[in-house]
Amino acid sequence: MGVEEQQSEEIDPLSDPEERCVLYGALDSFRQYRHAAHYNVTHLRRRAFYSLPSAHMELLSEPPFALPATFDAVDEAIDSNADLADAILASGLPSFGIDANDTSWYGHATPNDMEKARSTLRQFFRDWSAEGLRERNSSFLPIISALEHHLPNLPPERRYQCRILVPGAGLGRLVFDLCAIGYVVEGNEISYHQLLASNYILNCTNAAGQHKLFPWAISFSNHLSRADQLQSIAVPDVHPGNELEADQHCVNSGVHYSDRMSMTAGDFCELYRRPNYMNTFDVVVTCFFVDTAPNVINYIETIRHCLKSNGLWINIGPLLWHFESAPTPAEKKSQAHCSHDISTSCHSSSAGIGEPGSFELTNDELISLLERLDFEILEQKQAPSGMTGYVQNPASMLQNVYNPSFWVARKGRQR
């Protein structure tokens, strides 16, 4: 369908050694997913199983336990997941101009990269499955309602007059959903794992349900039944191109969807505080994003910079400050492979997420900070659609759920 992807112009990941290392780590982690999952999930479990006393082993080999059969089923699930990882990789290599015979990127994945590959695959549950609809609704519906409420005189066919930026676009579903109802939407994402996955799902799939993903298969805790662990989902729930084509007719937009949707790659602050983005967007939508900031003032100032006067900022998400759990200096030393493990940011930059200094605010402090930095709070509430998970197995005996902060703020004119 052709989602235009813009690489922030200074960064050519293959020419900058630092950046190349980050990209190679992401690519390699998708390549290694299959082997690593078979090793860590089933091989080690079989070994632990066959170390049991023989009477225990025999008991657990028979129904209703049949653990060896479970290991086989999990291996099949891993292979199905790995087919998606391979497809992401196969679409990613040519998009970065890497030849199929080039293996110089092999072996670059750090343990952190491997974990990101696993969590990126799992995230298709939230973003691109029918089963993830409830989670998406909890976050997306309040955003869409706010757009309609605060931009009341914009019928669907003229929504192309409203240009929206979505920082932290992830796998691209919010960008896609907003485009589908008529807006002009630009997503921004820094993580190569997410960029590779969103590029694949948006541009390279042939049909809805093309992939069978087992989002919970590699975890063995808190399952009521083995069927819960081995639940599969069809990915994507809709074929993005076909869906946008159909929506184009419903919306009857004056602008074709292919001109209403784009993605940029790179550090949000570094990119959107540039002069060419000044007063550009009517709305910035942040969904589970603001807590990725080491210095949230930079995020706020960047949003203010790229918003038009009177532009809206719609936010929903918790405050799980990502840099709080950053490794201590001593831990960093022992873990460092690429230097991106040191900064814990994905991309080096002199003006973005890699800037020195960090702090974590409480929710009420963050609201006050918005007001200090020239935003007028139009709406503020907790959990507009109730408590919500983020890639949460609804059948699990452990539910991690958020009471997210929601606000609509308007950029003032004074600064």
Next chain:
Amino acid sequence: MGVEEQQSEEIDPLSDPEERCVLYGALDSFRQYRHAAHYNVTHLRRRAFYSLPSAHMELLSEPPFALPATFDAVDEAIDSNADLADAILASGLPSFGIDANDTSWYGHATPNDMEKARSTLRQFFRDWSAEGLRERNSSFLPIISALEHHLPNLPPERRYQCRILVPGAGLGRLVFDLCAIGYVVEGNEISYHQLLASNYILNCTNAAGQHKLFPWAISFSNHLSRADQLQSIAVPDVHPGNELEADQHCVNSGVHYSDRMSMTAGDFCELYRRPNYMNTFDVVVTCFFVDTAPNVINYIETIRHCLKSNGLWINIGPLLWHFESAPTPAEKKSQAHCSHDISTSCHSSSAGIGEPGSFELTNDELISLLERLDFEILEQKQAPSGMTGYVQNPASMLQNVYNPSFWVARKGRQR
């Protein structure tokens, strides 16, 4: 008040080098709590704060943000928490015959020990604060109801005829609560962190509310307000000795409470599968315990061994298999200090938790396994008191809640 503590006789932690290393690590982690928390929580944050651009620093230094004042308040909270850590340590050293001038145990704490010291202190919220009552009720009330329902002809004054074992006794609150209503209760615990803390709170406190604990102070994420982060709780909520004294009169038990409550230290399976424990207990109560098993068959068989014929097993808890997140072989190598980091169990043993082999069952498989191993399921349901947290800040924007499995099972006669 004198809770009798029995050390499993073979293990003298000071004579066995392996065991001594584990004990020293636990002791040292309480000693280092204050310094480590000041360093990791406030020192590093101040450094990150003073690295900010000066305009940002100035803005955030003023109300309503006043981050430097927050760091000062968190330092005070850390000192208050550390006073409890010091009190635990001061009561623990003489109980293991370690002289006050002996410093040979300094420096033994691993990062894992340090994390256990932090989580043990936080656990006083659940076990020994008024604020933790809701969490305790969610788990303890179904247990107490089951005791009354399945042992109907036992009025409080004769409950001393019922001898209960509580494996994984932790900070001892369930043991205490069951003793308070008249039962004879023996707790078992393997972790020195927990044993040191329970010994202190049960035997060495002078008054209710003697300590002021700030259970959420050292985490900076998902707070609605700074007041939530800096909430303090009074520990213990009751003075154990005074409370048991008062309850002794209410219950009018034929046996004094000091003869109805005891704790054992050591590996549950290793200790309770011994011949002298055969057919000993009327009831075994497991609360958030069964998922600590690498091989849950060993737990089940040990419980069957030490239960009397027709004895009851009451369980509540999730299936967060603790050994699932055990480090992989490669990770173990790089982390090993003491060998207890390798096994991830606290105590070495040839017959207990350190035995080879492990597996993780689903809830329905576990119920089937009980039946195979000669237990009759009398009751089984999920979440008898609703979803419940485990040391969960009720004000946090992130709620981790469990749908725990509850069962009452009766030991059969056939094996």
